[in-house]
Amino acid sequence: MKPHVVVYKKLPEHLLQRLEAECEVTLFDRITQDNRADFLAALKTAHGMIGASLPITNEMLEGAPQLKIASTISVGVDNFDLDYFRRRGLMLAHTPGVLTEATADTIFALILSTARRVVELAEYVKAGRWKGSIGEAQFGVNVHGKTLGLIGMGRIGSAVARRAHHGFGMPILYHNRRPDPEAERELGARYVSQDELLAQADFVCVMLPLNADTERLIGAREFALMKRSAIFINASRGRIVDEAALIAALQDKTLYGAGLDVFEVEPLPAESPLLQLPNVVALPHIGSATHETRLAMAELAVSNLLAGLRGEPVPHLAV
Template sequence: MKQRVVVYKKLPEALAQRLQSEFDVSWFDRVTEANRADFIAALKTAHGMIGASLPITNAMLEGAPELKIASTISVGVDNFDLEYFRQRGLMLAHTPGVLTEATADTIFALILSTARRVVELAGYVKAGQWKGSIGEAQFGVNVHGKTLGLIGMGRIGSAVARRAHHGFGMPILYHNTRPNPETERELDARYVSKEELLAQADFVCLMLPLTPATERMIGAREFGMMKRSAIFINASRGRIVDEAALIRALQDKTIYGAGLDVFEVEPLPVESPLLTLSNVVALPHIGSATHETRLAMAELAVTNLIAGLRGEPVPHLAV
């Protein structure tokens, strides 16, 4: 008898066929209130599950006694209770590595577009407001040679640092759970305290996973320590930041601006003050959103799932 798999995100056709050839598959392109009960019912007999962008609660999994592995099409695993997985002996697979460069590109796009006011001024042109040479009211700030501060120096942080060092001649400060000697040698990066980084960096870039220890770790105190000319970049997880404090810092010009790909609530509510601020570039969580990268993530997630169900070594386990 075939093992049963629940898919809760639309997959490319070739990958869907790969799963269908080996498993009994229940398909959910996405889970909504309308089909949530059917999704939970399908989990009751599932041996594996694969998808993304849905909080998977312990209550959902309590009714899934046959489950062996959950494979998420993401590097982040904050939609799962890791301790619950450990206690039950369940495998949780994820997709690190394949999205590193695309996400680093997005982060650098936020740095450049916020500093040079690209989105704001593109709108200025499209609205027909460009009537002559621009003046100081439309000037941005330099990126080349400015100090980049990275809070977190994993794969993606290192990729951003390479772009900054080799492409833009930026001195690099970083704060991490531990020093990264390889990055220090390669990129002349300097390990500093979080407080020193906040005080000295021209661009403060948040590069951390969401955990109980990192939730809301950046708030009014931290924004107050930054330069008034500093630009804050977040493409990790919105809940690492106290968003209300960020909004106040931007409104009061405590900091110069922010480039954001993630938010406390997603999609970002239309009434959010962030949408009214000219010193904010806001993107719809596109960090890894290229055709090539999303395909690679889905391929790796399917490979992880199949290995786990076959009893083979899983390439990338979070738990």
């Protein structure tokens, strides 16, 4: 008898066919209020589940007594209670590695577009306001040679550091759970305390997973430590930052600007003050959103799921 798999995010047709060759598949392109009851009913007989962008609660999983593995099409696993998975002996697979370069590209796009005011000035041109040579009111700031501070030096942090060092001649400061000798040797990165990083960096990039230790790690105290000329970048998780404190720092010009791909609430509400601030570049959580990367993530997630269902070693287990 084939194992039953619940899919809760649209998959490319060839990957769906790959699943259907080995599994009975119940497919939901996405979960809404209209199909949530059907989704929960399908979980009752599921041996595996695969998808993304949906908080999977313990209550949902309690209704899935036959479940063996959940495979998320993401590197982040903050939509799951990892302690629950450990207690119950469930496997949770994720997709690290394949999104590293695309996400690092997005982070550097935020650095450049915020420093050089690309979005703001593109709108200035489109609005027909460009009447002659621009003046100081439209100037940005240099990126080349400025100090980059990375809070977190995992795969994505290292990829950003490579771009900064080799492409832009940027001195690199980093704070991590432990020093990274390779980054220090190859990129000239310097390990410092978080407070020292905040005080010295011209660009502060948060590169951390969301968990109990990192939630609201960056707040009013941390923004007060930063240079008034500094730019804050976050493409990790919104809840790592106290968003109200960030807004206050930007409004008071304690910070020069911010480039953000993630927010406390997503999609970002239309009434958010962040949307009214000219010194903010806000993106719709596009860190890994390229055709090539999203396909690679889905392929890896399917491989993870099928390995777990076959009883084979799972390539990338978070739990």
